[in-house]
Amino acid sequence: MIVRKKVLLVAGGVVVVGLVAGFLAFPATDVPPCLEQVQRGFRPIATDRAHRFLGKVQPFTGECRGPERVQQARATPWVDWSNYWATGDGASKAGLSIIPRFGRNGRGIDGALLDLEYQRIELVRFNLFDNYTYEEYLNGRGPQRGASLTTWAAMRLPPEHPNYGDVGGAGAQACRGELIRHRTLTGICNDVYNPLMGSSGTLFARNVQFEQTFPDLELDPLARARHGGRIGLLRPDPQVISRVLFSRAQSDPARCNQGQGLPGATPNANCDYQPAPFFNVLAAFWIQFMTHDWFSHLQEGTNHAEQTAMGCALAGQDANARPLSPQEIAVLGCRPDDRIDRTLIADDVPAPSFRGADGASHFTRSPKTTHNHVTAWWDASQIYGYDETSVRRVKRDPADPAKLLLSRRGRAQEEQFGYLPVLAAADPMNPQWQGQEAVAFPDNWSVGMSFYHNLFVREHNVFVNEFRKQAERTPDADSGLRNPALPDRVITYREVTPEELYQAARLVVAAEIAKIHTTEWTTQLLYDEVLYRGMNANWHGLFRDQASLKRITSRVADRLSQSTSEEDRNLWYTVFASGSGIFGLGSHKQERRGPFGLLAGEDTWSLARLEDVNGGVNHFGSPFNFPEEFVTVYRLHPLVPDLIELRDYRRPNVIRQKLPVIETARAKATNALSDVGLANWALSMGRQRLGLLALQNHPLFLQNLPMPRLGSPTNLVDVAALDILRDRERGVPRFNEFRRQYGLRQLTSFDDFIDRRASVSPETRRQQQRLVASLRQVYGQHVCDASRVITAAQLDAAGDPINDCLGHPDGSLVDNIEDVDVVVGWLAEATRPHGFAISETQFTVFILNASRRLFSDRFFTSSFRPEFYTQFGVDWVNNNGPEKVMERGKPNGHREDVSPLKRVLLRAMPELAGELEHVVNAFDPWARDRGEYYSVDWKPRADARSDPAFGLRR
Numbered sequence: 015m016i017v018r019k020k021v022l023l024v025a026g027g028v029v030v031v032g033l034v035a036g037f038l039a040f041p042a043t044d045v046p047p048c049l050e051q052v053q054r055g056f057r058p059i060a061t062d063r064a065h066r067f068l069g070k071v072q073p074f075t076g077e078c079r080g081p082e083r084v085q086q087a088r089a090t091p092w093v094d095w096s097n098y099w100a101t102g103d104g105a106s107k108a109g110l111s112i113i114p115r116f117g118r119n120g121r122g123i124d125g126a127l128l129d130l131e132y133q134r135i136e137l138v139r140f141n142l143f144d145n146y147t148y149e150e151y152l153n154g155r156g157p158q159r160g161a162s163l164t165t166w167a168a169m170r171l172p173p174e175h176p177n178y179g180d181v182g183g184a185g186a187q188a189c190r191g192e193l194i195r196h197r198t199l200t201g202i203c204n205d206v207y208n209p210l211m212g213s214s215g216t217l218f219a220r221n222v223q224f225e226q227t228f229p230d231l232e233l234d235p236l237a238r239a240r241h242g243g244r245i246g247l248l249r250p251d252p253q254v255i256s257r258v259l260f261s262r263a264q265s266d267p268a269r270c271n272q273g274q275g276l277p278g279a280t281p282n283a284n285c286d287y288q289p290a291p292f293f294n295v296l297a298a299f300w301i302q303f304m305t306h307d308w309f310s311h312l313q314e315g316t317n318h319a320e321q322t323a324m325g326c327a328l329a330g331q332d333a334n335a336r337p338l339s340p341q342e343i344a345v346l347g348c349r350p351d352d353r354i355d356r357t358l359i360a361d362d363v364p365a366p367s368f369r370g371a372d373g374a375s376h377f378t379r380s381p382k383t384t385h386n387h388v389t390a391w392w393d394a395s396q397i398y399g400y401d402e403t404s405v406r407r408v409k410r411d412p413a414d415p416a417k418l419l420l421s422r423r424g425r426a427q428e429e430q431f432g433y434l435p436v437l438a439a440a441d442p443m444n445p446q447w448q449g450q451e452a453v454a455f456p457d458n459w460s461v462g463m464s465f466y467h468n469l470f471v472r473e474h475n476v477f478v479n480e481f482r483k484q485a486e487r488t489p490d491a492d493s494g495l496r497n498p499a500l501p502d503r504v505i506t507y508r509e510v511t512p513e514e515l516y517q518a519a520r521l522v523v524a525a526e527i528a529k530i531h532t533t534e535w536t537t538q539l540l541y542d543e544v545l546y547r548g549m550n551a552n553w554h555g556l557f558r559d560q561a562s563l564k565r566i567t568s569r570v571a572d573r574l575s576q577s578t579s580e581e582d583r584n585l586w587y588t589v590f591a592s593g594s595g596i597f598g599l600g601s602h603k604q605e606r607r608g609p610f611g612l613l614a615g616e617d618t619w620s621l622a623r624l625e626d627v628n629g630g631v632n633h634f635g636s637p638f639n640f641p642e643e644f645v646t647v648y649r650l651h652p653l654v655p656d657l658i659e660l661r662d663y664r665r666p667n668v669i670r671q672k673l674p675v676i677e678t679a680r681a682k683a684t685n686a687l688s689d690v691g692l693a694n695w696a697l698s699m700g701r702q703r704l705g706l707l708a709l710q711n712h713p714l715f716l717q718n719l720p721m722p723r724l725g726s727p728t729n730l731v732d733v734a735a736l737d738i739l740r741d742r743e744r745g746v747p748r749f750n751e752f753r754r755q756y757g758l759r760q761l762t763s764f765d766d767f768i769d770r771r772a773s774v775s776p777e778t779r780r781q782q783q784r785l786v787a788s789l790r791q792v793y794g795q796h797v798c799d800a801s802r803v804i805t806a807a808q809l810d811a812a813g814d815p816i817n818d819c820l821g822h823p824d825g826s827l828v829d830n831i832e833d834v835d836v837v838v839g840w841l842a843e844a845t846r847p848h849g850f851a852i853s854e855t856q857f858t859v860f861i862l863n864a865s866r867r868l869f870s871d872r873f874f875t876s877s878f879r880p881e882f883y884t885q886f887g888v889d890w891v892n893n894n895g896p897e898k899v900m901e902r903g904k905p906n907g908h909r910e911d912v913s914p915l916k917r918v919l920l921r922a923m924p925e926l927a928g929e930l931e932h933v934v935n936a937f938d939p940w941a942r943d944r945g946e947y948y949s950v951d952w953k954p955r956a957d958a959r960s961d962p963a964f965g966l967r968r
């Protein structure tokens with residue numbers, strides 16, 4: 015590709031000049047390794063999965079990018095970049111440099127970003143396994159390589175679909191007219207040429223080789239060799255895992271009362287939990303709110319009609335497993351009589367095989383598949399609906415159908431806005447939802463879900479109000495909106511119908527949510543400079559403030575997307591998309607100008623051309639849906655504390671009550687929210703730290719969750735045990751193979767979970783050693799057999815196949831590290847990059863899928879246009895509201911807009927203005943002093959010194 019070569023030439027020139035200049039700023043010891051790095055050039059992208067990058071760089075690269083600790087960590091399984099200069103807090107920085115970009119800090123951060131880009135490229139190349147289209151992906155279609163396919167027969171609407179005729183029936187299918195104007199109820203026609211993609215009821219995809227899913231079925235010889243017959247649906251026992259490895263220890267069990275707190279919700283109650291100092295409870299419920307938009311295995315809150323046991327039966331793992339004694343059961347506190355409805359399975363007839371172009375035999379799909387019952391798009395479907403049933407719960411305001419209905423109750427009498435109405439008797443509902451607010455996705459409801467649904471319904475209505483004000487000011491001006499049936503006809507503000515405004519508001523709210531998640535939630539979840547830049551690059555581009563570079567990279571990405579080469583259209587594409595940002599890709603079509611044809615000309619994007627409407631999406635050869643493995647890494651139940659510290663925004667430093675979360679479950683959330691008031695809930699959840707994602711930190715109330723709908727002997731469920739069971743029912747590979755499949759280095763014993771970094775205190779290390787002993791107790795050990803090869807996903811350091819002994823001597827006793835469930839494994843990962851609330855394994859799953867759900871969605875790429883959003887809507891998303899507002903100062907060294915969630919909170923609850931004045935990121939505990947450069951210290955800001963949260967033991 016000529017353009018690419020030219021761009022690379024220019025980029026190469028800039029790098030060389032920069033390096034020469036940079037040497038002036040180099041400490042002498044850095045020169046040899048950095049020089050070697052330049053001489054050796056970029057590492058080639060792996061062409062087969064066994065030779066992936068693994069997040070491990072060459073010694074000279076490590077020396078160029080970081081201090082001695084990079085070398086010390088080379089032998090560990092964990093990625094290298096987290097040890098580079100400036101990737102942690104202030105202590106990781108190397109002082110000032112004359113030319114920051116080429117000084118140590120610049121090299122550290124850029125090097126880390128480069129490592130992450132390598133990971134993303136490899137993930138795109140090796141980790142896409144779609145249950146509908148895999149055979150074509152691997153073998154191609156005629157002369158076309160599979161990874162460059164853009165349409166698939168399986169993504170057509172079937173003849174029985176009500177819109178079959180509208181999209182072209184048996185002929186070539188393409189969505190037009192009303193079907194492309196806005197987000198459709200079921201998510202069809204997001205991709206106009208693949209109408210079915212991402213719609214409700216389509217199959218979850220996978221990120222791992224189908225043969226390695228469902229390892230307990232032992233369909234594949236490698237899986238058989240890996241687990242040696244030791245694992246099963248109930249082996250090791252899920253409730254034993256829950257009670258030994260997940261339970262929160264209590265210093266004073268009576269004051270916690272199994273998560274039920276004390277009568278009257280008195281503040282004397284206390285449930286110990288390990289909190290994360292830099293992330294608040296708002297962030298915990300935020301992510302649950304997101305998952306309800308993205309995926310659901312359950313249909314209307316239920317699973318299969320048949321029930322299954324949940325463990326609390328077996329001690330031990332292999333042939334020596336024996337029944338638990340009554341005494342052991344009593345000590346563990348588990349329940350043998352718990353039952354749960356089996357997961358829904360879409361297809362479990364044996365998967366057909368085919369011969370791949372590589373000569374090997376492959377499954378066409380996973381041995382069992384499951385449906386995603388909501389739309390996979392980031393379309394706020396938890397609010398607006400995802401099928402004909404869910405939408406009947408969504409109430410429009412009869413006084414203004416552009417709005418959603420809010421009613422006056424509780425605190426609403428003294429507030430500007432109302433609260434969501436309660437489900438009416440005629441609404442479709444699972445009986446356990448009775449008394450809850452009427453929303454599209456009402457399952458697993460608590461005050462957290464109630465809070466966010468109310469908040470964003472308020473935001474929807476605020477947008478409608480402000481749009482109407484604009485319409486009053488300029489009734490005859492062009493709203494920007496267009497009807498695809500009459501693409502050239504201007505629609506003035508006055509002409510926008512309530513339905514059109516409702517749909518535009520939905521687009522805006524969904525985009526705001528995606529922006530909050532990408533640039534605010536994730537940058538606090540992964541609180542360091544590397545991920546601040548990385549996540550902002552996904553949205554705004556690395557060249558956010560350099561308009562011409564942003565335009566050039568966007569243009570290059572656009573041209574790469576039209577290439578037929580897999581390298582260009584997938585791998586290089588993601589590189590250049592980082593420069594321009596994924597959001598808005600393809601939303602402008604500039605005529606080429608200038609010597610390289612890369613400068614901006616007139617925007618010729620047209621609603622009349624479907625190829626423009628759809629032109630910014632890229633599915634990398636595999637239709638978009640979330641993979642089963644994505645659901646697994648969102649099993650974030652430890653985030654939830656047992657008790658919420660309730661405050662009043664007029665006296666924010668006082669904890670008035672400790673209200674058990676379980677006392678806000680299901681229908682109890684409704685009054686809890688409106689009686690206490692949205693602002694008081696915002697403040698309470700904003701100030702409280704959420705639970706660290708770690709072993710022995712699950713909420714007690716979730717281990718004892720009442721579930722009367724089951725009619726089981728106990729009517730209780732241990733949700734922590736259920737997390738394990740569900741992953742097994744859905745065939746998620748166990749932890750070590752999961753890591754290998756994602757291109758991460760394997761562990762060779764439980765001891766690898768111990769954090770070896772010098773900064774770890776002896777007490778913390780002792781605690782980790784105790785956890786390792788518990789892992790050994792639950793998962794056990796076996797005598798290894800070096801003749802058994804256990805994986806094809808990687809080779810060992812010597813380039814040999816990995817065997818059952820994982821580098822230990824043949825015949826020695828080794829840990830059953832291969833059997834560890836994924837959730838257990840990622841919770842046990844103590845070695846994490848600075849400021850990471852999640853583990854590196856979880857993060858790797860996000861690198862791929864968080865990017866893909868932007869890359870694949872036309873409303874975040876080529877259809878982010880006034881023709882769909884209105885001009886007012888486009889500006890609202892870009893400015894975080896009706897006008898742009900800048901944050902004071904330079905938090906962590908960056909000039910920033912006032913964050914999108916902070917703006918949403920202020921619009922819905924203007925009474926929080928005083929409290930939010932000092933808040934930069936709404937997910938950082940509101941009263942925390944953020945200190946300097948990504949500090950994670952738990953210190954109060956000046957006006958919150960009397961807040962008891964800062965004096966608490968934990």
Ligand code: HEM
Nearest residue numbers: 298301302305309310311312458460645648649650651733
């Ligand atoms: C009050 C708080 C919560 C309650 C009562 C709750 C309850 C549950 C229950 C009962 C299930 C199992 C459903 C089944 O498989 O039958 C579940 C699944 C799940 N929960 Fe939670 N949960 C809560 C908070 C959270 C949070 C904060 C997250 C964070 C993301 C989360 C993420 C998930 C995920 C990813 C699943 C699997 C969903 C699926 O299979 O499609 N939950 N939860």
